[in-house]
Amino acid sequence: MLMVTQAGDFPRLLPGARMPAQIRLPARRKGRRKARRCRELRGTAAALLLRLSPCGGRRQRPFWRLRGWAVAKGLRGTSGGGGGWGTTSQRYTNVIQPSAFKSNTWGGSRDHGRGFFGSSGSSPRNADFSQNRFSALMNSQNIADGYKDEEERLLESVVKDMEIWKSSGQWIFSCYSPTKEKPNISGFHDISPEELRLEYFNCRANNTVQNYVNSVQQLVKQWKNRLVQLKSSNASTKAALLSELKNTVSQPLPSFGFGGQQTSSFGSSNFPVNSSSNSASNFSFKISSSLVSASSGNTPAFGSSSAGCNPAFGVTSSPSVSHSVGFGSLVAPSAGSFSLKASETTNGFGTSAFSGFGSSAAVNTSSTTPLTNVGASNVAVAASPSHSSSTVFGQTASASGHNITSASSAVTSNATSGKLFTPMSELSAEELKQFEAKKFTMGKIPLKPPPLELLQI
Amino acid sequence: MSLFGSTSGFGTGGTSMFGSTTADNHNPMKDIEVTSPPDDSISCLAFSPPTLPGNFLIAGSWANDVRCWEVQDNGQTIPKAQQMHTGPVLDGCWSDDGSKVFTASCDKTAKMWDLNSNQAIQIAQHDAPVKTIHWIKAPNYSCVMTGSWDKTLKFWDTRSPTPMMTLQLPERCYCADVVHPMAAVATAERGLIVYQLENQPSEFRRIESPLKHQHRCVAIFKDKVNKPTGFALGSIEGRVAIHYINPPNPAKDNFTFKCHRSNGTNTSAPQDIYAVNGIAFHPVHGTLATVGSDGRFSFWDKDARTKLKTSEQLDQPISACCFNHNGNIFAYASSYDWSKGHEFYNPQKKNYIFLRNAAEELKPRNKK
Numbered sequence: 001m002l003m004v005t006q007a008g009d010f011p012r013l014l015p016g017a018r019m020p021a022q023i024r025l026p027a028r029r030k031g032r033r034k035a036r037r038c039r040e041l042r043g044t045a046a047a048l049l050l051r052l053s054p055c056g057g058r059r060q061r062p063f064w065r066l067r068g069w070a071v072a073k074g075l076r077g078t079s080g081g082g083g084g085w086g087t088t089s090q091r092y093t094n095v096i097q098p099s100a101f102k103s104n105t106w107g108g109s110r111d112h113g114r115g116f117f118g119s120s121g122s123s124p125r126n127a128d129f130s131q132n133r134f135s136a137l138m139n140s141q142n143i144a145d146g147y148k149d150e151e152e153r154l155l156e157s158v159v160k161d162m163e164i165w166k167s168s169g170q171w172i173f174s175c176y177s178p179t180k181e182k183p184n185i186s187g188f189h190d191i192s193p194e195e196l197r198l199e200y201f202n203c204r205a206n207n208t209v210q211n212y213v214n215s216v217q218q219l220v221k222q223w224k225n226r227l228v229q230l231k232s233s234n235a236s237t238k239a240a241l242l243s244e245l246k247n248t249v250s251q252p253l254p255s256f257g258f259g260g261q262q263t264s265s266f267g268s269s270n271f272p273v274n275s276s277s278n279s280a281s282n283f284s285f286k287i288s289s290s291l292v293s294a295s296s297g298n299t300p301a302f303g304s305s306s307a308g309c310n311p312a313f314g315v316t317s318s319p320s321v322s323h324s325v326g327f328g329s330l331v332a333p334s335a336g337s338f339s340l341k342a343s344e345t346t347n348g349f350g351t352s353a354f355s356g357f358g359s360s361a362a363v364n365t366s367s368t369t370p371l372t373n374v375g376a377s378n379v380a381v382a383a384s385p386s387h388s389s390s391t392v393f394g395q396t397a398s399a400s401g402h403n404i405t406s407a408s409s410a411v412t413s414n415a416t417s418g419k420l421f422t423p424m425s426e427l428s429a430e431e432l433k434q435f436e437a438k439k440f441t442m443g444k445i446p447l448k449p450p451p452l453e454l455l456q457i
Numbered sequence: 458m459s460l461f462g463s464t465s466g467f468g469t470g471g472t473s474m475f476g477s478t479t480a481d482n483h484n485p486m487k488d489i490e491v492t493s494p495p496d497d498s499i500s501c502l503a504f505s506p507p508t509l510p511g512n513f514l515i516a517g518s519w520a521n522d523v524r525c526w527e528v529q530d531n532g533q534t535i536p537k538a539q540q541m542h543t544g545p546v547l548d549g550c551w552s553d554d555g556s557k558v559f560t561a562s563c564d565k566t567a568k569m570w571d572l573n574s575n576q577a578i579q580i581a582q583h584d585a586p587v588k589t590i591h592w593i594k595a596p597n598y599s600c601v602m603t604g605s606w607d608k609t610l611k612f613w614d615t616r617s618p619t620p621m622m623t624l625q626l627p628e629r630c631y632c633a634d635v636v637h638p639m640a641a642v643a644t645a646e647r648g649l650i651v652y653q654l655e656n657q658p659s660e661f662r663r664i665e666s667p668l669k670h671q672h673r674c675v676a677i678f679k680d681k682v683n684k685p686t687g688f689a690l691g692s693i694e695g696r697v698a699i700h701y702i703n704p705p706n707p708a709k710d711n712f713t714f715k716c717h718r719s720n721g722t723n724t725s726a727p728q729d730i731y732a733v734n735g736i737a738f739h740p741v742h743g744t745l746a747t748v749g750s751d752g753r754f755s756f757w758d759k760d761a762r763t764k765l766k767t768s769e770q771l772d773q774p775i776s777a778c779c780f781n782h783n784g785n786i787f788a789y790a791s792s793y794d795w796s797k798g799h800e801f802y803n804p805q806k807k808n809y810i811f812l813r814n815a816a817e818e819l820k821p822r823n824k825k
Contacts, residue, residue, distance in 0.1 A: 161669070167727035171693040171796060174671035175646050181665060190645035190671045192631055193732075193795035194500075194547065195606065197519070198563050198586065200799050201545065216798065443708060 154178055154245060155238055158185070162231045172223050182245050187226035191219075424451045483791065485769035488811035491534045491788075496520040499790035499808055501548045504528075504781035509555030512781050513537070514788060516810055517546030523560045525572065528786065528812065540570050540577045547586060553594040559601050561587035567603050569615050580615045583607050589642075591635040595654055602658070604630030604642055612658055622658060626650070636677040639685040639702070643672035649690070651702060666690070667698035667713055676736040678743060678759070689745055689759070691733030697747060699759050712762070717749030732796055735777050741784040744819045748775035748789050750796040761822035773806070780815060787815035 158178045165172070173191035175184040196216070203212040229237055424432070431446035435454050484490065495518030505513040512528040523546050525537045544564030551558055558570040559580070567581035567590050581587065585607035593600050593612070600621055601613045606629040611620040628645040639661075640652040647666035652658050666672065671693045680686040687701035695717045704710035719729035731750035738745045744765065748754045752771035757764050771791050778789040792808035793801065 164727065164730070168694075168730035169797075170695065170730040171671065171732055174693050177647060177666075177669050180667050180669070184646055190628070190631075190647075192629075192645070192671065192673075194586075194588070195629075196798070197795040198545065200795075200802075201519070212799070443706075 151242055154182075155241065158241065159231050162227050166227060173219065178245070185230070185241065186244060187229075188223070424453050482770070482772040483807070483809060484811060485771060486811070486813065488813045489532045489534070491516075491526055491528075491810040491812060493524070493526075493536045494808050494810050495522060495524055495792075497545075497804070497808065498792035498794065499777050499810060500546060502777045502779040502788050502790055502810065503549050503551055503558075504779055504786070504788065505555045506551050506553055507782040508553065512786060513555075514781075514810070515549050515551070515558050516777075516790065517549045517560055517562075518792075518808070519545040521545055521562070523549055523558065523570070525558065528781075532812065534812070538572065538575050540568070540575075542566070542568065544586070547588050548590045550590055550592050552592050553599075559590045559592060561590035561603055563587075565605070567601065567613070569601075581611065581613045581620070582618070583609065583611065585629070588630050589633040591633060591640070593635055593637065593640075593654055593658070595637060595656075597656065602633070602635060602640065604633045606630065608644075610642060610652075610658075624652075624658065624660065627663075631672050632675045634675050634677045634688065636679060636685040639677060641675050641677055641688045641690075643675045643690060645671070647672060651688075662702070664700065667700055667711060668692040668694070668696055670694040670696075673732050674735050676738055676745065678738045678745070689736045689738070691736050691747060693732040695730040695733065695749065697733055697736065697757075714757070714762070716747055716755055716757075716764075717751050717753065719751065731774075732794070734775060734794055735779075735789075737778050737780050737787075739780055739784045739815065739819045740782060742819050742821055744821055746778055746780070746787060746789075746815075746819070748778040750774040750794055752791070754778060754787075754789050756819050758822045763822050765822065766818055773808075784819070785814065785816045787813045787819075789813070 161176065161178065165176070171193065173196065174188065175190045176188045177184045199215075200209070200212050203209050230241065431448060432451075434440055434446050435450050491514070495516060497518050497520035499516050499518050501517045503515050505511075513525055514528055514534070515523055515525045517523045521542050521544060522539050523542070524539045527535045527537055529535070540558075540560070542560065542562035542564050544562045546560050546562045548561040549558060556572060558572060559567060560570060560577075561567045561581075563586040565583045565586055566579045567583075567587050568577045569580045570577040580601060581590075581603045583603065583605035585605050587603050587605045589602075589604035591602045593602055601615060602610065603613065604610050604626070608626045608629055610624040610626055610630065610633075612622040612624075614621050626642065626644050627648045627650075631643050631645055633640065633642040635654070638654040640654055640658065642650050642652065643666075644650070647668065647670075649664040649666050649672070651661045651664060653661040668690060669692070672690060673693050674691040675688050677685045677688045687699065687704075690698045690700060692698075696713055696715050698711070698713040700711050701707070717731040717733055719731075729751070733747050733749050735748045736745055743760070744756060744758045746754055746756050752774050753768045754775055755764060755767040773791045774794040774796055775789050776792050776794040778787065780787055788810060790808065790810045793803070793806065795802070
């Protein structure tokens with residue numbers, strides 16, 4: 001029975017409970033029926049529930065949908081000659097030029113197009129919600145499917161992004177990550193235009209421009225290979241990609257780092273250089289052979305050129321260990337650094353209907369700091385990958401993807417499917433706060449059922 | 458408005474304005490050309506602070522030099538002085554009193570240029586090219602902050618060869634901005650760190666990048682009471698993220714928008730996507746300007762989340778931009794930014810710096 005004790009209380013819709021007849025929503029209905037349903041529900045308790053749901057009904061629209069703006073017209077002035085602004089722009093100046101693509105052609109899944117970068121900030125989760133708001137509450141099966149969907153979406157978005165990257169002519173020597181909470185995908189590393197240009201200037205000064213050209217060609221080839229690899233629907237690639245995205249083990253950067261400081265004639269002795277270049281003799285464009293599918297002959301080819309083209313990038317190429325530490329600190333909150341959003345290492349998203357978890361508690365590994373303060377705003381968090389402690393998550397398809405609140409507490413399951421109450425110990429501080437508050441805060445409603453201790457019957 | 462006088466009298470003393478040349482599209486916006494521009498790509502532009510009467514512009518370039526012009530109210534630009542590094546200059550900034558200019562270069566040093574005496578001395582040393590340089594003026598200290606590709610952020614008292622402080626970065630520093638007491642640094646591999654500068658610089662927060670690709674430029678913006686409250690971050694993928702440090706509702710307040718893309722109409726033809734080379738906030742209106750590899754600049758209102766204007770397309774990428782201290786002048790540099798590699802590099806092609814009256818065009822969309 002649906003009970004609402006006070007306005008704003010989370011209606012006690014427990015998993016397995018049946019909804020009252022008048023608001024039984026069939027799963028996955030779209031369109032007008034749903035709209036009609038919504039209208040019918042207005043004023044009922046369930047409507048309250050709807051409004052409380054993280055996506056807040058349909059009110060948050062991505063900003064490019066404001067004011068009925070549908071399509072980007074060319075903002076370039078077609079009225080040629082004058083040095084002023086194109087007159088056609090006048091009509092559209094009230095809206096930031098939106099994506100020219102409908103969401104299904106740009107960026108993969110629909111949520112990507114609309115949710116990820118939109119001001120609504122809602123994540124890919126949003127679409128899921130709009131389809132079946134109660135999935136998280138009602139049916140654990142849906143959740144498992146939801147995870148699969150998340151993975152699919154991620155993969156799709158990666159594929160789409162690769163296509164766009166290829167065709168757009170944008171700078172190719174760039175890292176890439178499919179969504180903001182994810183680590184960078186391996187195989188793509190940052191080289192800024194300035195670094196490349198400096199390399200060219202140095203080579204030009206040493207008369208080794210051909211080396212530069214060859215190196216760039218190599219890099220381009222590697223990029224293309226990686227791109228094609230990611231675009232393909234190769235099962236092993238997909239699996240590798242997914243595991244990469246879930247593990248927050250940051251890829252060790254190849255000893256690529258633009259040469260070292262072999263001939264640093266600038267009196268660097270003053271300065272504590274913590275990672276002096278080991279690869280001093282390697283030319284800057286060496287890419288770790290693990291990334292190069294085809295050619296493995298990188299190293300020797302470039303090693304010889306180090307004499308000629310004095311790599312003046314000067315970026316100390318730290319050994320990969322320190323790189324991953326450094327990089328990892330961006331991704332995973334390690335001691336001393338903390339990220340604003342819940343990082344990927346949070347795991348154990350408790351949702352009420354989880355079943356079949358391994359009985360081991362404390363999924364959090366040592367590197368995870370439960371980000372209790374951050375969880376609140378993270379309705380938008382997309383799939384946060386579960387930690388690789390597969391013992392706990394082994395049973396479920398993937399624990400990622402359902403991170404509505406970035407609850408990082410472990411979920412210990414009972415053997416029975418579905419839990420009625422969450423033990424207090426399993427709630428994150430944020431969830432606890434929500435349950436203890438008089439009203440739920442939009443976007444922060446915990447998905448776990450409330451703890452027994454807090455129920456006032 | 459009367460800054461540059463009427464339309465007729467833009468004496469530029471030297472090169473004349475290209476009024477109506479044939480197919481020349483180097484100045485489609487008909488803006489004022491700065492005289493004696495650098496001989497190679499311009500990497501940075503900076504106007505003098507309000508403490509200096511008048512407007513002085515410095516520009517660093519890949520020709521290893523940094524040049525200084527006086528910009529007069531009638532639009533005339535007078536070259537004043539020049540200093541050299543032994544490598545391309547990547548960044549430059551002014552001290553708060555307008556007497557010194559700091560420059561950062563690929564020669565791994567940073568120099569302090571005293572404009573009165575026209576002498577420049579080295580004040581910083583890194584192990585790799587210095588990519589960013591900013592002057593920090595705090596109530597209890599002043600220093601120069603340099604960010605380098607050697608993955609460190611160093612703070613220098615200009616009188617000492619050793620840094621006051623060194624902070625480790627996760628990756629090479631790509632861009633930075635300082636608005637006291639906040640500093641934002643974006644690094645390679647999508648790193649993003651905010652520092653607080655009160656008492657002494659310390660890391661405040663590491664932020665997960667809101668963008669998917671390489672960071673290219675960052676600019677801090679202020680709130681209505683003139684306190685730094687967030688930053689705009691641009692990437693190579695034609696996108697800018699607006700990020701508030703402590704917003705009431707991060708999911709709603711932070712957002713990204715696409716820019717500097719070709720007219721991808723509603724056809725399925727792929728868009729061309731260009732890098733955002735620079736972002737600058739108007740000091741008075743709080744609106745922002747972005748310049749891109751596509752050779753256009755755009756003005757945006759981040760609060761109304763709308764685009765204000767987009768320029769015509771120049772025949773070269775726009776590599777740098779800045780506003781003067783009161784927001785009347787918008788300067789942008791037209792030069793090759795290496796976005797298409799060495800094949801498109803033409804050392805003979807002339808580089809330009811243009812000045813535009815920015816007082817009116819950057820007014821926010823909705824007057825609050």
